[in-house]
Amino acid sequence: xxxxxxxxxxxxxxxxxxxxxxxxxxxxxxxxxxxxxxxxxxxxxxxxxxxxxxxxxxxxxxxxxxxxxxxxxxxxxxxxxxxxxxxxxxxxxxxxxxxxxxxxxxxxxxxxxxxxxxxxxxxxxxxxxxxxxxxxxxxxxxxxxxxxxxxxxxxxxxxxxxxxxxxxxxxxxxxxxxxxxxxxxxxxxxxxxxxxxxxxxxxxxxxxxxxxxxxxxxxxxxxxxxxxxxxxxxxxxxxxxxxxxxxxxxxxxxxxxxxxxxxxxxxxxxxxxxxxxxxxxxxxxxxxxxxxxxxxxxxxxx
Amino acid sequence: xxxxxxxxxxxxxxxxxxxxxxxxxxxxxxxxxxxxxxxxxxxxxxxxxxxxxxxxxxxxxxxxxxxxxxxxxxxxxxxxxxxxxxxxxxxxxxxxxxxxxxxxxxxxxxxxxxxxxxxxxxxxxxxxxxxxxxxxxxxxxxxxxxxxxxxxxxxxxxxxxxxxxxxxxxxxxxxxxxxxxxxxxxxxxxxxxxxxxxxxxxxxxxxxxxxxxxxxxxxxxxxxxxxxxxxxxxxxxxxxxxxxxxxxxxxxxxxxxxxxxxxxxxxxxxxxxxxxxxxxxxxxxxxxxxxxxxxxxxxxxx
Numbered sequence: 228x229x230x231x232x233x234x235x236x237x238x239x240x241x242x243x244x245x246x247x248x249x250x251x252x253x254x255x256x257x258x259x260x261x262x263x264x265x266x267x268x269x270x271x272x273x274x275x276x277x278x279x280x281x282x283x284x285x286x287x288x289x290x291x292x293x294x295x296x297x298x299x300x301x302x303x304x305x306x307x308x309x310x311x312x313x314x315x316x317x318x319x320x321x322x323x324x325x326x327x328x329x330x331x332x333x334x335x336x337x338x339x340x341x342x343x344x345x346x347x348x349x350x351x352x353x354x355x356x357x358x359x360x361x362x363x364x365x366x367x368x369x370x371x372x373x374x375x376x377x378x379x380x381x382x383x384x385x386x387x388x389x390x391x392x393x394x395x396x397x398x399x400x401x402x403x404x405x406x407x408x409x410x411x412x413x414x415x416x417x418x419x420x421x422x423x424x425x426x427x428x429x430x431x432x433x434x435x436x437x438x439x440x441x442x443x444x445x446x447x448x449x450x451x452x453x454x455x456x457x458x459x460x461x462x463x464x465x466x467x468x469x470x471x472x473x474x475x476x477x478x479x480x481x482x483x484x485x486x487x488x489x490x491x492x493x494x495x496x497x498x499x500x501x502x503x504x505x506x507x508x509x510x511x512x513x514x515x516x517x518x519x520x521x522x523x524x525x526x527x528x529x
Numbered sequence: 530x531x532x533x534x535x536x537x538x539x540x541x542x543x544x545x546x547x548x549x550x551x552x553x554x555x556x557x558x559x560x561x562x563x564x565x566x567x568x569x570x571x572x573x574x575x576x577x578x579x580x581x582x583x584x585x586x587x588x589x590x591x592x593x594x595x596x597x598x599x600x601x602x603x604x605x606x607x608x609x610x611x612x613x614x615x616x617x618x619x620x621x622x623x624x625x626x627x628x629x630x631x632x633x634x635x636x637x638x639x640x641x642x643x644x645x646x647x648x649x650x651x652x653x654x655x656x657x658x659x660x661x662x663x664x665x666x667x668x669x670x671x672x673x674x675x676x677x678x679x680x681x682x683x684x685x686x687x688x689x690x691x692x693x694x695x696x697x698x699x700x701x702x703x704x705x706x707x708x709x710x711x712x713x714x715x716x717x718x719x720x721x722x723x724x725x726x727x728x729x730x731x732x733x734x735x736x737x738x739x740x741x742x743x744x745x746x747x748x749x750x751x752x753x754x755x756x757x758x759x760x761x762x763x764x765x766x767x768x769x770x771x772x773x774x775x776x777x778x779x780x781x782x783x784x785x786x787x788x789x790x791x792x793x794x795x796x797x798x799x800x801x802x803x804x805x806x807x808x809x810x811x812x813x814x815x816x817x818x819x820x821x822x823x824x825x826x827x828x829x830x831x
Contacts, residue, residue, distance in 0.1 A: 249634075251633065251637075291634055291637075293628075293630055293634045293635070293637035293638045293641065294634070294637050296637070296638065296641035296642075296648075297637050297640055297641045297647070297648070298648065299605065299606075299609060299641070299647075299648025299649070300602050300603070300605040300606035300608075300609060300648070301602070302648075303601065303602040303605045304601075304602035306602075307601060307602060325628075325629050325630055325657075326595075326627075327627050327629070327657050327659075328595055328627055329685065329687045330687070331553065332551075332593055332595045332596070333595070335553075335593075335595035335596050335598070335599050336595045336598065338599055339595065339598035339599045339601070340598075345599070345601075346598075346599070346600065346601025346602070346604075347601070355627075355629050355657050355659050355660075356659060356693065357629075357657050357658060357659040357682055357693055357694075358657075358682070358685055358687060358689065358690055358693075359687065359688075359689025359690045359691070359692040359693060359694075360689045360692060361687050361688055361689035362687060362689060362690075380659055380660070383631065383660055385631045385632070385660060385661065385663050385664060386661075386663055387660065387661025387662045387663035387664060388660055388661045388664075389661070389699075390661040390662060390698065390699075390707075391658065391659055391660075391661060391693065391696070391698075391704055392659075392661075393699065394693070394696035394697055394698045394699070394704050395696055395697045396692065396693070396695075396696045397691075397692075397695065397696070402693055402696050405692075
C-alpha cells in the first residue's frame, strides 16, 4: 500500500514534505525557455530537473494538473512522463486534480488517475466532496483495489472556504467536521501496517486550533497541508497538523521552492544554479519542519 | 456571448437539449472497435458520428472529460478535436469537467478550458463550488473576458447530494439556496442581450418543487439539467426547470442516446444503423421535451 511506502520514505528522509510541480510558463527561468526545445520538451526538462533536485530531500512530489492542462494534450503527455520519472526516482506522487463526479464518471476519473493500468498511475489523488459521499465511493473503491490513496478536501486555507465547510449538516456538525468523521470512518477500510489510513484529507487551517480539532476526529488519517512558504504559513503553523509520532501530515510547498530564484540576488540564470536554489529551498523546508516537529513532539518516531 | 448564441440555437431548433459525449469503450458498438483504427482514431470516428447524427436536432453537446482522461494524453487530444468538430458543425460545447481550485490554479483551469487561445476553447464549463466563492472568481473572470459561460454545481440528483447542498450556511440558508443566490447575483455581470446570464447552474432536482424553488432564486440563469432518460427523469419532470418563455434550461441525455442501441432488437451493428438510432433518440428527446414545454408554457417564445 502506498500509505506504508509514504511513511517509510518520510522516516528515511526525516521529511514529511512534498514539493509541488506547478509549471507556470511565465515563471519558468529563461534557461528552460530559450533553448530550442519545444514547449513540452522544455516543461519536461524543467520538471525532471526539479525532481532530481529534491528527490533525496522529500518523499513525494505533487504535480498540479491544472498547470499541465493549460498546455493541452501535449501538457497531459508531459504530466504522464513526470509521474513516471518521479516513480523512477523513488518518489510518491500526489496527483492534485481535485476530481469529482458521480457514478461511472467518478469511476472513470479514478481509473484515469489511480489505476496501475491507467494512463497516469499516481499514488494519491485529491478529490472534491461537494456531490456527497456516494460520489466519493468510486474513488475509494479504486484506491482500495489498487493499493492507492486519496486526499479528500475537508478544509482549505482560502478565505471563502468557510462558506461551505462551516455550514451545518443535518447531523448538527459543521461540514468540515462531518467530512472529517466520514474520512476517518471510511478510511478504516484502508489502514496500512503503519496504522495510518490511505484515505486522507486536505487540511489548510485558517485559525489556530482548527487543525488540532480536525486531528482529533481524524486520528489515523494523513493531512495534506497546503500553504507552506509562499502562501504565508511557516513551520510553527503546521506542527498542529501532526500526531505525536511526528506522522500524519504531508506539508506542501510549491511556489516557495519552484520560483524562489527571482528572490536570489546573484541568480545568473543557469540550470545548475536554478537546481541548486530549488534544492536549497527544499532542504530549508525539511530542516525547518523537522526541527519544529522535534521541538513539539520529542517522542516522534523518526 | 455564447449565452446568446445558445438561446438563438435553442429557438431555431426548438430544442433546449444537449447530448452528452461519454466515450465508454466497453459500451461502444463493435463497428467502431474492430476496424483496424487505433483507439484514439476510433473514439474520434465515434464522436464525430454522434455529432453528425445530432447536429440538426440539438443546440449543444456536452463532452464529459472523465471519459477522455481514461485514454490519457491521446484521449485529451481526441477531446480537443471533438470540441473543434462540434464548433465546425455549429454546436455549442458544454465542457463537463467540474473543475475547482483556488487562485492561480483556478485561473489555469479556466484558461485551459475556456480561453479562445487555450487548448480546448469550450463555450461553457461546469465548476464545483466546495472551496467557496473566491475559488469561483477566476472562472467567472475568464468567462466574462472570453464571452463564455459556466454552470456552477448547485444541486445534483444523486442521493448523497443533499449531505452538503442542504447544510445550512452562516446566513441561515441551505447551501444550495445560498449558492443559487450567489450565482444569480454574480451572474448579473454577464447578462446577454436575450436577458439570460452566462453564469448558470447544474440543477438536478431530487423532489418535486425543488427545481421550481431554485428557479425562483435564479430567474435569469440557465440550468444544466442532468438525468434525462437513463437516469430516470422524463419530460414531465424537467418542465419545472424552465421559465414561462420556455428558456432557462438545457436538458442533458448521455447514455439514453449514446448507448440505446443495445435495447434495439434489430440492431445489426453497422455505423449507419447506430447513427440512425442515435438520431432517433435525440429526436424523441427533443419532441418529448418540446411538447411538454408547449403544454406547460403555451406562451413560450419558440
